[in-house]
Each structure stands twice: as structure tokens, then as C-alpha cells.
Amino acid sequence: MSQEQVTAQFRRLMIDSKRKNFQVVAAIDFGSSYTCCAFSFKSEYKKDPLDIHVVTIGESYKEPTILLLNQEGQFDSFGSKAEEKLTQLQQEDPDGANDWYLFRNFKMQLYNNKSLSKLLKFKDLGGKSMKADYVFALCIEYIYNMVVEKIFDKDSSLKDYDIRWVLTCPAMWNESARQFMLEAAEESGIDRKSITLVLEPEAAAICCKCLETDKKLKGTKGTHVFATGSRFLIVDLGGGAVDITANEVLDSGQLKEIYNASGGPWGGxxxxxxxxxxxxxxxxxxxxxxxxxxxxxxxxxxxxxxxxxxxxxxxxxxxxxxxxxxxxxxxxxxxxxxxxxxxxxxxxxxxxxxxxxxxxxxxIFKECIDTLCKNIKDLLSKKETEDVSSLIMVGGYSSCTLLQKTLKDMFSDLKIIYPPDPETTVIKGAVIMGHMNTPIARRLARYHYGIAINSELDLVESFNGSLAEQTDTEPEFLAFIKKLDPIKVNDVIAEYDVPVSSGQEKVIIEVYASDSNVPPKVVSDAHCRKIGTIRIKMSNINDDTTLKVGMSCDGTEFKAVARDYTTGRCFAGICRFLE
Structure with missing residues (x-):
């Protein structure tokens, strides 16, 4: 098999790792302050992408992200019901109520947490601790069960595997935070192959693009924000964080990222x-x-x-x-x-x-709004964003009149768009993205990503996946993608030959990242850190051989596939960014 054929095979395997045969897309927008969910059937999407069922949770479609556990740490209630139940308990039995757990605003603890691990614990309202992944999983499980019930009410012939699940996450989250969310969803009972992550601002952009198309189909005057070649910023103003992405519309109608996502804890x-x-x-x-x-x-x-x-x-x-x-x-x-x-x-x-x-x-409002506007202004001053002509504002905070006035005064040369019902823009966009093959064609690398190799030997001889087995020479940083380099979604961005011994059962590739301006020379550089490992499990390796390992990074997940040169067999790699 030629090198080109191997690469093409890797690409197919990476794309096919997601379950394709689905009849419904269901999405969960798990926010710092509020949570919402929605779904649509494939048949509905084909007729009208905006025909989406936004699920009512509790008393409204937006429910406070609040979890109540009983004295044993078991699920009791979610959202407004959780607050009401605890209030009732505190009135009837104040001492007993202190043994219950109430969690709120906990998602922000994953924001920019470079030391995130599976051992992370959240403190509840009274200071009691509980494992963070358990808290997330219980919340997702509650929403999951509610959405499944609504879907099956509409079509009882469906099975769990007919549903593709989409989870939203902030564009600013690092790899470990994204994996944290994925594993919590898996722990809640959702099949890992059925889960897709989408970035919240990109989901909002896709929804707005569909709204624009819908206007044209109905003969209504549009904004031309999504004309081919147009560039825009989309600003997702959530309760906890503000997420900003910069995108361009391609001839294909897909979007590409033109500058790294930015943002901060400047939400409502x-x-x-x-x-x-x-x-x-x-x-x-x-x-x-x-x-x-x-x-x-x-x-x-x-x-x-x-x-x-x-x-x-x-x-x-x-x-x-x-x-x-x-x-x-x-x-x-x-x-x-x-x-x-x-x-x-x-x-x-x-x-x-x-x-x-x-x-x-x-x-107080002005200070918060000025912080946001300054960051937007700084982003627009970059060379890569000089042709941006529009700002698209989504999220509940975008309805603030003082914010709208400040934006109008500060960015008078830009078209500022406020879509109808900005609080559901992200969740609707997430559902739409779940139906699409590749809505985002290209992203930019946030960091320099690389692996460690021994400087005294060439890559094929030295790289066996485990730094512990190498010589005393300080490992070098070998970049497989450089900061701000374009990453074509689902493309193979790096391939390595890895020697494997007879009987060997796994290969471990340690992945490093650096936010410095230029790639570091060694992995011990102050700006370089290990962000995770790629584990490839093998079976029936009867002779010494070489694996061709291919890696991809689509901006939300790393993927890896290996092919045995001798037998042609392929093995899937598992990327782990949580210890």
C-alpha cells in the first residue's frame, strides 16, 4: 500500500470513528448559569434545518444549572426544583438540610484549568466536597433521560443508538476540560461513539447562518453577513464566560477560523x-x-x-x-x-x-462592559482580523441595553447583529451542526503541539512512545503542528513510524503543548507542558514490526490510528488528557 493510500485509510478511519447511522440529533448546552437542550429528527432537518424542538426543563426551556443531592450523595433534583427543595428542607429541618449538597456555578472551575484531573472536587453551597465528574455526570444524566423521553414520545420505534448527541463547550476550554465533559457524558450513560463536541460560538454562527438562509428563502432582506468571503466575530455572552471566535465564510458555505478563539470570565x-x-x-x-x-x-x-x-x-x-x-x-x-x-x-x-x-x-455595568469591549477591540486590531465587517452577539447578556449602546458607539464601522431569541442560538446551532458532515472546514492550532524524541538518534529508532525508556539525553520537542497553523478538519496532520517488538501490547505517545511564540527545543522548556497521552492497544504482534501512526486534531478532539506495516492491520488510538 502506498503512502498516499495509507494516509487516505487513516482519514477514513478517523471520520468513521463516529456513529453515522442516526435518526435524531439531540444537543445539550450545559452552561455556567443555565442549561438547555433540544433535538430534531433527520427527516425534519432535511425539510427545514430550523425545525428544532427546544425541550422545556422544569418551568422553562432555560433551567438554572443547579444540582441537589441528598445526604448519601444521590441525585434528588435539578434546576429551580433543586433550589425549591432545599429551601423547603431548610424551613422544615434546618439541621438535616445541612447534610444535603447543592451545587451551582461549578462549570467555571473547568475554565483555563491547566492542572485539571479526575480527582477534581467541587464544593457545594455549604462547603462540602463531591467529585466533579460525578456532579457533571448526574446533571447530564438527568437532561439525557428527559430528552430521550421526549424523543420516544414522538417516535416509540427508535432506540438509544438512533440518537446522535451533541455537547457544547466553550471555545476557550483546553483539551483536558473537553475530555472531562466527554467522560462525564459517557459516565451518564451515553455511548461514547454517539457523542460529538461543538464549540459554542461556532454553533451560534451556524444557527445564524441558517437564519440568514431562511430569510432569503422567504424573500426577506438579509444582512449579507454570511456571503462568501465575509469575515465576522461571533461573541457568545454567557453567564460565566465570554467566548469569541473569528471566522470566514468559504465558497462551500463552510466556515474557517481566521484567528484563535479568545475570551474570559467576563459574562453576566x-x-x-x-x-x-x-x-x-x-x-x-x-x-x-x-x-x-x-x-x-x-x-x-x-x-x-x-x-x-x-x-x-x-x-x-x-x-x-x-x-x-x-x-x-x-x-x-x-x-x-x-x-x-x-x-x-x-x-x-x-x-x-x-x-x-x-x-x-x-x-459596575460599565466596568464589566468596558472589559469586554476592550478585548473585542484588541482582537480586531490583529492583522488576521482587519477585514472583519460584522459582530454577531448571542447569549442572554447580549440583550443588555447599555452593552448594545456601548458596542454601537465603539464599533460604529461594523455591522452588529443580534439574532432573534439570542438565548437559544447556541443550542439550535448545536443541533444543526450534529446533522452536518463538516460545518467547520478549518481551525487554527492554539498551541505548538508535539511529541518528545531523543536528540541522539533518528525518529524511527528512538521514538518508542515512552520517555522512560529513552537515554539520559534531554528529550527534544518535535512539533507536529505549530501555533496558528491551519488544521483541516478530519485531515491527518502528522504520521510517525514507531518500532514495535514481538509481543508488545501497547504504544504510548506523550503529547506536549507550548504557548510560546516559537516552538520550544526541549520538553523541559518553561512554556512547554505535557497535556496528555495517546494510547494504542495492539494484539497478536508475533514479530518485530513497525507501526505507522497517524494523528489528527480537529480543534475539539485529538484522534490517532496506527497501521501495522507487516500485516496491514489497523488499531485505534485513545487520547487521554486527564490523569
């Missing part, structure tokens, strides 16, 4: 956090801490009050937060004169409510 929760700092400053740290510990039900009520006021805030009025009597009681006990108040002129109690002057609240 940043405003909540700063409002809570004001509350702490007014009542005093000890008062609020004791209030949280002793009156969890009232604390949850106050969290909801801050969130609702933020959503409905009119920038020409004061900001009000309902204050529970229990917090006032704690203040009388520990801080009767409110001596910790740092904002006496701007914050006061009025008829049982905390009143914050609009100047102070507007300054």
Missing part, C-alpha cells in the same frame, strides 16, 4: 459578583458569611433577587435588592451600626430593601 455573573461585593461591604463580611451558613434558604432567595434585578435593570433608576429579615437579624447581632459600610452615600436600606444608587450600579 461578573456583574452579580460585583453587586455582592457591595452587599458584603454594606453589611460586613462576618455578617454575610454567617447569614449564608445559617440561613441558606434566604441566601438562595437573595441570589435569585440579585439575578432578576440585574436582568430587568433600567439604567435610569436605582438598583434594589430584597433583604431577608434573617440577614437584618444577623446584622443586628454582629454589626449593629453597619460599621463596615464603605458606600454610605450610595447604598442604604429603604423599606426592607437595599437601595444602590444608579451611578454606582451603572459604574
Amino acid at each position: 455573573n461578573m456583574i452579580n459578583h460585583k453587586i455582592w461585593i457591595v452587599i458584603y461591604d454594606f453589611f460586613g463580611n462576618a455578617v454575610v458569611q454567617n447569614f449564608m451558613k445559617e440561613h441558606g434558604d434566604d441566601y438562595l432567595q437573595m441570589i435569585r433577587a440579585v439575578e432578576e434585578e440585574k436582568k430587568n435593570y433600567d439604567f435610569d433608576e436605582r438598583f434594589y435588592v430584597e433583604v431577608p429579615d434573617s440577614l437584618l437579624d444577623e446584622a443586628k447581632k454582629l454589626n449593629a451600626d453597619l460599621v463596615y459600610d464603605k458606600n454610605k452615600d450610595a447604598v442604604k436600606m429603604v423599606k426592607g430593601r437595599l437601595q444602590i444608587e444608579k451611578k454606582m450600579v451603572n459604574a
Whole structure:
């Protein structure tokens, strides 16, 4: 078999690793603040890609990402029901309620976590710990069961394997965070071969592109944002993080990435956090801490009050937060004169409510919005984005009027698009992407990716996959893809010959990454870190031979396939980025 034929075989095997015969695509958008899910049948998609069933979870299609476990750590409830149940428990049996677990806003702990491992634990509202993958898996399992029930209600002849599952993840997540989500989904009961990851901003872009096509089909004037060759930024404004990608529309209608994804923890929760700092400053740290510990039900009520006021805030009025009597009681006990108040002129109690002057609240909003706009401006200053003509704003935070005004003033030369119902743009796009073969044609490498080799020997002789078996010479970094290099989705980006001994059962390839401007020379470089391993299990290797190992990286997952030169047999590689 020629080299070209081997590479083509690798490409087919990598593409075929996903289950192809599906009748339904179901997607879960598991957000820091809210979770939603949706599905569509293949037959519906062919007629109208936007014919999507958004599932109602609890009381609405967007349910707070909150999990309640009982004293034994078993699932009890999710979303608003979880908060309501804990509130009821705290009123009926305060001491017993302290043994229950309530988790909220935990997804952000995966953001930019370079030391993420399977041992990660989340702390609940009361400070009790639980394994993070278990918390994620229970949440996904609850949503999974609900969606499957809705699908089977529409067609009872379907089986679990007829469903392709799509999980959204932030574009800024690293490999270990993405694998964390995949393994949690697998632990929840979803077949790994049925799961696909999509990046949240890209999902939003695909949905907006379909909306644009729909307008043209209906004879409505479109925005031309998705004309061939056009370039745009899509900004996904979630509760926890902001995710930004830069894309170009190709002749094929596919999208390609023109600059690395960027973003940060500047979502709507940043405003909540700063409002809570004001509350702490007014009542005093000890008062609020004791209030949280002793009156969890009232604390949850106050969290909801801050969130609702933020959503409905009119920038020409004061900001009000309902204050529970229990917090006032704690203040009388520990801080009767409110001596910790740092904002006496701007914050006061009025008829049982905390009143914050609009100047102070507007300054909080402005600080958060300015942080976001500065990062957008910095991204637009790059050479690669100089031809960007549009901003597409999605996510609940994009509805903020002050944000919209600031964007209009700062980026007056750009077309700014706000799709209808921005809170469902990502989930609908995720469903659509699940039906498509390759909606994203090309991404850019976020880092220099490479393997370790011994500098004294050539690659074929020295590279056996395990650094421990090499000589004392410091291993060099051999880049198989360089930072910002284009990665064609599903293409083979690197191939290596790996010697294998008779009876050998596995090959382990250690993968490294570096965020430096140029690739490092050695793996011990300060900017270089091991990000994972690729394990290839083999069987019936009766003679010394050589494996041809091919690797691909499509921007959401690494894949590997190996072929025995002697027998022609192929083996799938398993990429592990969690220890």
C-alpha cells in the first residue's frame, strides 16, 4: 500500500470513528448559569434545518444549572426544583438540610484549568466536597433521560443508538476540560461513539447562518453577513464566560477560523459578583458569611433577587435588592451600626430593601462592559482580523441595553447583529451542526503541539512512545503542528513510524503543548507542558514490526490510528488528557 493510500485509510478511519447511522440529533448546552437542550429528527432537518424542538426543563426551556443531592450523595433534583427543595428542607429541618449538597456555578472551575484531573472536587453551597465528574455526570444524566423521553414520545420505534448527541463547550476550554465533559457524558450513560463536541460560538454562527438562509428563502432582506468571503466575530455572552471566535465564510458555505478563539470570565455573573461585593461591604463580611451558613434558604432567595434585578435593570433608576429579615437579624447581632459600610452615600436600606444608587450600579455595568469591549477591540486590531465587517452577539447578556449602546458607539464601522431569541442560538446551532458532515472546514492550532524524541538518534529508532525508556539525553520537542497553523478538519496532520517488538501490547505517545511564540527545543522548556497521552492497544504482534501512526486534531478532539506495516492491520488510538 502506498503512502498516499495509507494516509487516505487513516482519514477514513478517523471520520468513521463516529456513529453515522442516526435518526435524531439531540444537543445539550450545559452552561455556567443555565442549561438547555433540544433535538430534531433527520427527516425534519432535511425539510427545514430550523425545525428544532427546544425541550422545556422544569418551568422553562432555560433551567438554572443547579444540582441537589441528598445526604448519601444521590441525585434528588435539578434546576429551580433543586433550589425549591432545599429551601423547603431548610424551613422544615434546618439541621438535616445541612447534610444535603447543592451545587451551582461549578462549570467555571473547568475554565483555563491547566492542572485539571479526575480527582477534581467541587464544593457545594455549604462547603462540602463531591467529585466533579460525578456532579457533571448526574446533571447530564438527568437532561439525557428527559430528552430521550421526549424523543420516544414522538417516535416509540427508535432506540438509544438512533440518537446522535451533541455537547457544547466553550471555545476557550483546553483539551483536558473537553475530555472531562466527554467522560462525564459517557459516565451518564451515553455511548461514547454517539457523542460529538461543538464549540459554542461556532454553533451560534451556524444557527445564524441558517437564519440568514431562511430569510432569503422567504424573500426577506438579509444582512449579507454570511456571503462568501465575509469575515465576522461571533461573541457568545454567557453567564460565566465570554467566548469569541473569528471566522470566514468559504465558497462551500463552510466556515474557517481566521484567528484563535479568545475570551474570559467576563459574562453576566461578573456583574452579580460585583453587586455582592457591595452587599458584603454594606453589611460586613462576618455578617454575610454567617447569614449564608445559617440561613441558606434566604441566601438562595437573595441570589435569585440579585439575578432578576440585574436582568430587568433600567439604567435610569436605582438598583434594589430584597433583604431577608434573617440577614437584618444577623446584622443586628454582629454589626449593629453597619460599621463596615464603605458606600454610605450610595447604598442604604429603604423599606426592607437595599437601595444602590444608579451611578454606582451603572459604574459596575460599565466596568464589566468596558472589559469586554476592550478585548473585542484588541482582537480586531490583529492583522488576521482587519477585514472583519460584522459582530454577531448571542447569549442572554447580549440583550443588555447599555452593552448594545456601548458596542454601537465603539464599533460604529461594523455591522452588529443580534439574532432573534439570542438565548437559544447556541443550542439550535448545536443541533444543526450534529446533522452536518463538516460545518467547520478549518481551525487554527492554539498551541505548538508535539511529541518528545531523543536528540541522539533518528525518529524511527528512538521514538518508542515512552520517555522512560529513552537515554539520559534531554528529550527534544518535535512539533507536529505549530501555533496558528491551519488544521483541516478530519485531515491527518502528522504520521510517525514507531518500532514495535514481538509481543508488545501497547504504544504510548506523550503529547506536549507550548504557548510560546516559537516552538520550544526541549520538553523541559518553561512554556512547554505535557497535556496528555495517546494510547494504542495492539494484539497478536508475533514479530518485530513497525507501526505507522497517524494523528489528527480537529480543534475539539485529538484522534490517532496506527497501521501495522507487516500485516496491514489497523488499531485505534485513545487520547487521554486527564490523569
